[in-house]
Amino acid sequence: MKKTRLCNMLGIEYPIIQGGMVWIANGELAAAVSDAGGLGLISPTAGMSRDGDQVDNLKRQIHIARGLTSKPFGANLPLLHNPQIEGLIAAAIDEGVEVVVTAAGSPGLYTDRLKEAGIKVLHLVASVRHAQSAEKRGVDGVIAEGCEAGGHNGMDEISTFALIPQVVDAVGIPVVAAGGIADARGVVAALALGADGVQMGTRFVATHECIAHPKFKEAIIQANDNDTIITGRKLGPIRILKNELAATIVEMEGAGASVEELIAFIGSGRSRTGQLEGDLAKGETYCGSIAGMIEEIKGAGEVIRSIVDNYETVLDGLR
Numbered sequence: 001m002k003k004t005r006l007c008n009m010l011g012i013e014y015p016i017i018q019g020g021m022v023w024i025a026n027g028e029l030a031a032a033v034s035d036a037g038g039l040g041l042i043s044p045t046a047g048m049s050r051d052g053d054q055v056d057n058l059k060r061q062i063h064i065a066r067g068l069t070s071k072p073f074g075a076n077l078p079l080l081h082n083p084q085i086e087g088l089i090a091a092a093i094d095e096g097v098e099v100v101v102t103a104a105g106s107p108g109l110y111t112d113r114l115k116e117a118g119i120k121v122l123h124l125v126a127s128v129r130h131a132q133s134a135e136k137r138g139v140d141g142v143i144a145e146g147c148e149a150g151g152h153n154g155m156d157e158i159s160t161f162a163l164i165p166q167v168v169d170a171v172g173i174p175v176v177a178a179g180g181i182a183d184a185r186g187v188v189a190a191l192a193l194g195a196d197g198v199q200m201g202t203r204f205v206a207t208h209e210c211i212a213h214p215k216f217k218e219a220i221i222q223a224n225d226n227d228t229i230i231t232g233r234k235l236g237p238i239r240i241l242k243n244e245l246a247a248t249i250v251e252m253e254g255a256g257a258s259v260e261e262l263i264a265f266i267g268s269g270r271s272r273t274g275q276l277e278g279d280l281a282k283g284e285t286y287c288g289s290i291a292g293m294i295e296e297i298k299g300a301g302e303v304i305r306s307i308v309d310n311y312e313t314v315l316d317g318l319r
Helices: 005-010 027-035 054-068 085-095 111-116 128-136 160-170 184-192 214-222 244-254 259-266 270-275 289-293 300-318
Strands: 016-018 040-042 073-078 099-103 120-125 141-145 175-178 197-200 228-231 238-241
Touching (some): 016 027, 016 300, 027 040, 027 300, 040 054, 054 085, 228 244
Parallel strands (some): 175 197
Antiparallel strands (some): 228 238
16 A cells, blocks of 8 residues: 555554544544554543543543554544643643644644644644645644535535645645545545545444444444435534434524524534434434445454555556
8 A cells, every 4th residue: 555755754554544533532443543554543532421521531542542552643632612722732742642633723723832742733624725724834734624524524515525636736735635535445536636645534433442332333334325414504514414413403404593593402512422322313423424335343453454455456446
């Protein structure tokens, strides 16, 4: 499999990053991905109670991962509206994580501080403009995410394979493609468009090491190509599995509900309700539109090996 400059920059064997999924990107999963040659990411809220301390939980998950692998791994730290972000940045530095992925906020806030500590910084973007802004603020690379991705998406809802070549042409730093990728075909396609690697979330949810609720994993396995939907466009687009909650949100939006009414109805912690607690009717189950391709729960290492083993086969089919 092709080694890209992302591999050299992050010290990984394959240009594959596991998404830092809120509530469920735990230390065991990150370690398994990293041990298989990719880059695992930890979410500070992985497995945490609703009122838990993110800083303490991040440290605990890092220690779990450290006990399982000697390979590099990172932390996913959303910046916006996070009252504990200062403590999380300090914890990432103190614990010596190799990589931090930032999102949902200005990439200029903590990049210098993290890089001074020897940490590589990747920033999540959904447009060319944001990618250029992140580059100017010194990040080491950007993760360009299209609207096929599960969870929060960019307001313009640009598709991954339209976004990637435009971002690649606009910046000089490594670009990672995210959204709608689950196998070797997607990796080859992303690299052909100029990306230096890929990030996958939904594919790694349906793995043995992920702590997502078994009902959530099974829902991904059973999903078809049209079983996800984007909701909450007034608040910010979120792709989730179709369910009772999604239908109600769409109905409210169609009836002209205000932002305040939507926030009051959705409340907080809906993604924990669906993804960690397994309430598939009333919870938000972040899921990419690639779910229809995922047919079984595998080990995280097996997912990566399958991509690596099939990479050359896909290339051969193009010759």
